[in-house]
Amino acid sequence: MAWGAVVSPEFRAAVVDICDGLGIDPSWLMACMAFESAYSFDPAKRNPGSSATGLIQFMATTARGLGTTTDALAAMTAVEQLDYVRLYFKPYAGRMATLADVYMAILYPKAIGKPDDYALFVDPAKTYQPNSGLDANRDKKVTKAEAAASVRAAMDRGLRPGNVWSGS
Secondary structure: OOOHHHOOHHHHHHHHHHHHHHOOOHHHHHHHHHHHOOOOOOOOOEOOOOOOEOOOOEOHHHHHHOOOOHHHHHHOOHHHHHHHHHHHHHHHOOOOOOHHHHHHHHHOHHHOOOOOOOEEEEOOOOOHHHHHHHOOOOOOEEEHHHHHHHHHHHHHHHOOOOOOOOOO
């Protein structure tokens, strides 16, 4: 499992259980959480530019929709917060066929199942500017593939010796 060596056995077991229910590879979810938490797996990790908090950077409105708050999420252990990760991903069960789809569930759910060239953010839409760093070829649009590239890199990094978990 990508990044499995840097989290607790309880965390790994919970991720496997979540992913079994979603029908996805546990390494995909681990790569997304690594990327979203700046490789810390810290449930209190906050984005300085928004309300985003935790393992998958829950926004305040998302947290409220799940029956909690970002402050409550930040006060949880990583294993406790995984209950909310499970709850968040539940509506997408059976729809995520790739690592990019798992990341789209977090970033832009409308893109789940779309091709890699699907445009997520296009200039001059106000959503483009805060996401312009993902526009690798600087063509003023962020595609699904461009957005997922950082998570693919997180997956590759998570599969390196010292990060990967291959035990039982």
